[in-house]
Amino acid sequence: MTWFLRNAWIVPLIPTLAFPVILLLGKRMPRGGAEVGIPAVGASLILAILTAIAWIHRSPVGEGADKVRPFLERDLFTWFSTGGVSVRFGIHIDGLAVMMMFVVTFISLCVHVYSYAYMEGDRRFTHYYAALALFTGSMLVLVTGSTSLQLLLGWEGTSVCSFMLIGHWWEDLDNASAALKAFLTTRTGDIGLLVGLAMTFFIAGQSFNIEKINETALAGHTSHTLLLVAAFALFCGVVGKSAQFPLHTWLPDAMAGPTPVSCLIHAATMVVAGVYLVARFYGLFASAFSINLAGHAGVNLVAAIGGITIIIAAALAFVQSDIKKVLAYSTISQLGYMVMALGVGGWTAGIFHLFTHAFFKGLLFLGAGSVSHSGSHHSFDMKKDMGGLRRHMPITYVTFVIGSLALAGVFPLAGFWSKDEILLTAGKNGYQAFMIVGFVGALMTAGYMARCVWLTFHGEARGGAAHHQPHESPPAITGPLVALAFMSVVAGLLNAPGVELFKKWTANPVVIAAGAPEFKFNLGYAAVSTVIALSGLALGWLYYERHWLAALHGRTKTSRLALAGFNFLENKYYLDALYTDGIVYAVKSPIARAAYWFNQNVIDGIVNGAGIGARAAANWVYGVIDQELVDGAVNGTGAAAEGGGALLRLIQTGRVQQYAAFLFGLGVVVIGIGLLALTHSF
């Protein structure tokens, strides 16, 4: 079985190889490249499952609580070597990597199958599948790499694929600028990532090996300030990639891409790369931010950013009318949960939430795509074109509700277990403030999902849903929905009390060394979070279905305060305005004006003064040197060239044989001279 662990590099290789095949030959294939992409990802999934089984069967070492499976690291080849440093390309297989491989290939396969129906007849169908394959390959490189440079390679590869796929319908300017915005915003964070990677390279004694970086950070011989700056720089990359406050603004715009892409890239896999990075460099982050140190102030940057993101994104989800934007803000909020979990010391809780979230959020996105594909006439506007769809789309409805309940954290679905674990860790590890943030976020999550389900599937049919014939989607779409719904139900049970397999399988020596605590399931926390989730759902249901709190309906039209609040949310806290009008304009306008003034007065003065002096000198030079000396020489050269040309022209007759005769004559002369010289010298 270790064969699968030792050769896990095949998993990323298959989709990566499928990419050029689809790109070059896809158009000639009867199914436009899908017949390569789907089996390639399917093969990857099978191998990933076998790798996971092999990992589970790997015998643990150590005693008691430290009993973990040893990770497997294998150097494959030298990627490049420069300046005495040779960078190796290798794989690092442990519980985290195996889990990520499974999630990426599973969601990717669902999306590949789903897209076959969803993207049918698209004009760039082949390019779409090629980009999906490249994305899957890059993501797998990211999660299996043993060096931080491999991580960077996969990281940037996924960014490029995200850019291509968001702008898939680039004829529409909005889509093209959304793609550009996503790319540039994540790039802003990536500057930090590059700085961080360079710093960790030197911290670990000129090594890109992630395991070694963690070890060095935990050993405690390095200056704490240095670690803090490196971790902060890396965290900038995380904020950009995982759409954390304040760089979260790109993710809602990224919904311009096709819905399966939103599912794969902007919900389940790429955006969690940042969370993965923190989990992978946990030794560094834990010691830099003193996450698990007793007596810390109960707050650190990672947890704070995660907590802020949970609340602000959940609030924004309430005012969206586009179903995908609701899900996008929900994704940002849930990513906030993961980052916060890592920040408060809940390593297992964070990556467990990553694991379960991939399934139910992927399910919700694919469900939204199914609604627009077959129910609302290709619209995503819940208020204008949906409503009453539950009768026409039973499978989509049931799976969507399962996903919503799982997201809201209702017992015993996946989200309940993972969210509960995060709240538990926050409460018990001395981060009570973040526990409260988590509970408030859970209430908001249940509320906006109730609103979303109600607007989409209940009430009266409106717009596209009313005027066109809504019907259930084809099996290629409902199949992945059912598979993901199944996972949304069972995935959480992996870490249920008494089972706790997930914890056992992902146990990681670095995390244990970093002192991340593990807490036993607590009935009190579970009860509170269930009550909160249910009351959120109930409030949403009462508000929309029963028209309770009728005084609040239409309040934005009657109350100035409510309207102001609504506008504040509607404009996304004016963050976009701050970035484009504030930062970009500030760079463009006053700085540009100052530069103009400096240019006009200072530089022009120097230039003018120099110009007047130069002119006087130039006049003299012109008269004496240029006209007489230089021109004479130039004209002389010209005349000489002309004369020479006229002479040489005579012998260029264009006749091959004449040239041959010249050559022959020349040969005779040269050889004659040579012979004479030879005979006379001896």
Place this chain on the structure above:
Amino acid sequence: MLLNEFLFLAAFLFCVGVYGALARKNAVFVLMSIELILNAVNINLIAFGALTDNLAGQVFALFIIAVAAAEVGVGLAIVLLIYRNRHSVDLGQVDLMKG
């Protein structure tokens, strides 16, 4: 050894070849004349090789035969193209490069 006779033969062939290459108007004849020149050289090489008991002469000759074959291939292709464009292989008319 009969060295002089071989050298005379080679010199004669060379002269015929040079004359043909310079004086004939037909491109195919020019190519054939060039072959004569090359073969004259071959004879020289083999004759001197045999005189000094050195195999290098014959090896060189073999190389020249191979190169000559290639040269004829290219040359005839050019001649064919000229013929297609101008319906004649008269080298006197091919003077587009006149300065």
